[in-house]
Amino acid sequence: MENEGFRQRAGGAAAPARSRVAVVDEASAGQRIDNFLLRELKGVPRSHVYRLLRGGEVRVNSRRVAATARLAAGDRVRIPPVRVARPSAARTRPPRDPGLPIVFEDAALLVVDKPAGVAVHGGSGVSFGVIERLRHARPQAAFLELVHRLDRETSGLLLVAKKRSALTALHAALRAGRVDKRYLVLVKGSWRRGARDVVLPLRRHLSAAGERRVSVEPGGQASRTRFAPVRVWDRFTLLAAELDTGRTHQIRVQLAHLGFPVVGDDKYGDFELNRALARQGLRRMFLHAAELAFDHPATGQPVSFEAPLPEELRRFLAQLEAGHGAPL
Numbered sequence: 001m002e003n004e005g006f007r008q009r010a011g012g013a014a015a016p017a018r019s020r021v022a023v024v025d026e027a028s029a030g031q032r033i034d035n036f037l038l039r040e041l042k043g044v045p046r047s048h049v050y051r052l053l054r055g056g057e058v059r060v061n062s063r064r065v066a067a068t069a070r071l072a073a074g075d076r077v078r079i080p081p082v083r084v085a086r087p088s089a090a091r092t093r094p095p096r097d098p099g100l101p102i103v104f105e106d107a108a109l110l111v112v113d114k115p116a117g118v119a120v121h122g123g124s125g126v127s128f129g130v131i132e133r134l135r136h137a138r139p140q141a142a143f144l145e146l147v148h149r150l151d152r153e154t155s156g157l158l159l160v161a162k163k164r165s166a167l168t169a170l171h172a173a174l175r176a177g178r179v180d181k182r183y184l185v186l187v188k189g190s191w192r193r194g195a196r197d198v199v200l201p202l203r204r205h206l207s208a209a210g211e212r213r214v215s216v217e218p219g220g221q222a223s224r225t226r227f228a229p230v231r232v233w234d235r236f237t238l239l240a241a242e243l244d245t246g247r248t249h250q251i252r253v254q255l256a257h258l259g260f261p262v263v264g265d266d267k268y269g270d271f272e273l274n275r276a277l278a279r280q281g282l283r284r285m286f287l288h289a290a291e292l293a294f295d296h297p298a299t300g301q302p303v304s305f306e307a308p309l310p311e312e313l314r315r316f317l318a319q320l321e322a323g324h325g326a327p328l
Contacts, residue, residue, distance in 0.1 A: 022077045029073040030164055033058065033065055035145075036077065044082055052080060100130060103157065103305050108298045110134070110144075110160040113307045116284045119152045130158060143167075148174065148246060153266070156183070156289025156307045161297075169297035174246065180293040183241040184230070184309060185251060186286035186317075187260040188270050191237035195228035198254050202247045213267065214249040216257045223247040225254055233320055236263065251287065262287055282316045 022040055024031075037049050037058065056064040059078040060071065071077070100118075104111040114120070114130055121129040128136075135144050147159035147170045161167035173179050203220035207213050224244035231238040237260065241251050249268070255261060256268040264274055264285035293304035309317075 019078055019080045022079055024071045024073055024075040024077065026073050026164075028071060028164075030168060031071050031145075032067070033060060033069045033071060033077070034067040036071055037079070040077075040079060041082055048082070052082075100133060103307060104303075106298075108161065108163050108166040108296070110162060111292070111305050112158045112160060114150055114155060114158045114289075116153050116155040116310065120146055120149050120158065131160070134160060147171070150289055151249065151252075151285075151287070153264075153285040154183075154287045154289060155284075155310055155313075157292045157305055158289070159292065163298075166297040170294070173294055173297075177244060178294060180291070180304075181243045181246075181289065182291035183243070183251060184288045184290045185239050185241050185255070186263045186313075187237050187239060187255055188235065188263060188273055189237060189260045190232055190234055191227075191229045191239065191260060192232070195226065197224065197226050198258065199224045200254055200257060202250065202253055204248055212248070214247070214253045216253060221245075221247055223250045223254065225251060227255075231317075236320060238317065277316075280316075280319065282312065284312060286313055286316070288313060 022036075024036070028036055034049060034053060037052070038044075038046065041049060050067060052058050053065070053067045057080040058065070060069065060075050062076075062078070100115075101113040102110060103113050112130060112134075119129040121131050131144060131146050135141065138144065141162065143161070143163055145161050145164075145167050147161050147167060150156065150158055159170065161170060170179070200216050200223055201218055201220035202214050202223045203217040204212065204214050222245065226242045226244070228240045228242075229237055230240050239255075239260075243250065252262050252265050252268050256265070261269040261273075262285060263269065263277060264282060265287075266274065266285070269285075288309055289307065290309070291304065291306050293302065295301065296303045308314075
């Protein structure tokens with residue numbers, strides 16, 4: 001169906017057009033309406049999409065729906081006309097080559113080794129994230145959806161589903177704790193307590209500047225991580241972190257609360273230390289999604305994947321081993 005949600009006028013302005021109706025196909029069955037709209041209204045800010053939903057301008061089978069409503073095959077979605085500005089030429093489309101290392105791919109799954117500094121999806125000032133790059137590089141793909149997320153500055157393994165059935169199965173496995181996720185994280189401080197399960201309540205909120213933040217507060221969502229030391233120095237510790245829950249910024253907030261902030265963390269870390277380490281060559285957060293293990297959603301067979309530490313992180317660990325990585 002032609003997208004009649006908006007048309008561009010010469011000179012950059014957008015002319016409003018009539019509303020349109022999109023019929024949900026089998027590939028989109030089970031998807032949340034907000035995610036469906038974000039795909040249908042490419043280039044429209046996420047905040048505006050949610051305003052359309054809250055205002056009742058989007059209708060499913062002639063009824064108002066919440067952003068979390070799930071779609072079924074054959075549903076008729078009324079999409080109102082939307083006015084957007086013409087994007088600059090540099091931001092019109094992501095590169096044809098997404099530049100993302102593919103660790104594994106079959107008919108159901110993609111496993112990507114995401115670099116640090118790359119968002120998993122567009123929005124919040126980011127033009128194109130991992131999922132937009134993959135969709136643009138694979139225009140023939142009928143379905144590509146993120147299974148889970150990584151923070152922009154976190155590197156490592158990221159799961160992308162190529163089928164709705166795979167996405168549904170993996171989400172169920174995540175909720176049931178049947179997906180093993182292991183991170184490597186470098187923290188400030190000498191961890192002398194051995195392996196430890198950390199359980200803390202986390203609450204999300206917005207800062208005065210509108211930035212998403214997380215804090216440890218009574219009544220927050222339960223979070224559980226098992227931390228185990230891999231290598232301990234006088235001023236730093238390399239930890240393995242195994243997630244039992246997947247809360248926003250979980251590892252970072254838990255460790256900061258314990259007094260072991262993640263090295264290079266620009267939200268919850270030691271900012272003075274981060275500046276000193278940047279002068280030594282470490283200019284990113286030291287948090288890496290190193291291992292994933294789960295039962296394949298199509299075959300039921302156990303699969304596991306590993307992503308080695310990026311060169312910048314390996315180089316800094318070598319400095320620590322040589323005694324040159326602790327600033328005065």
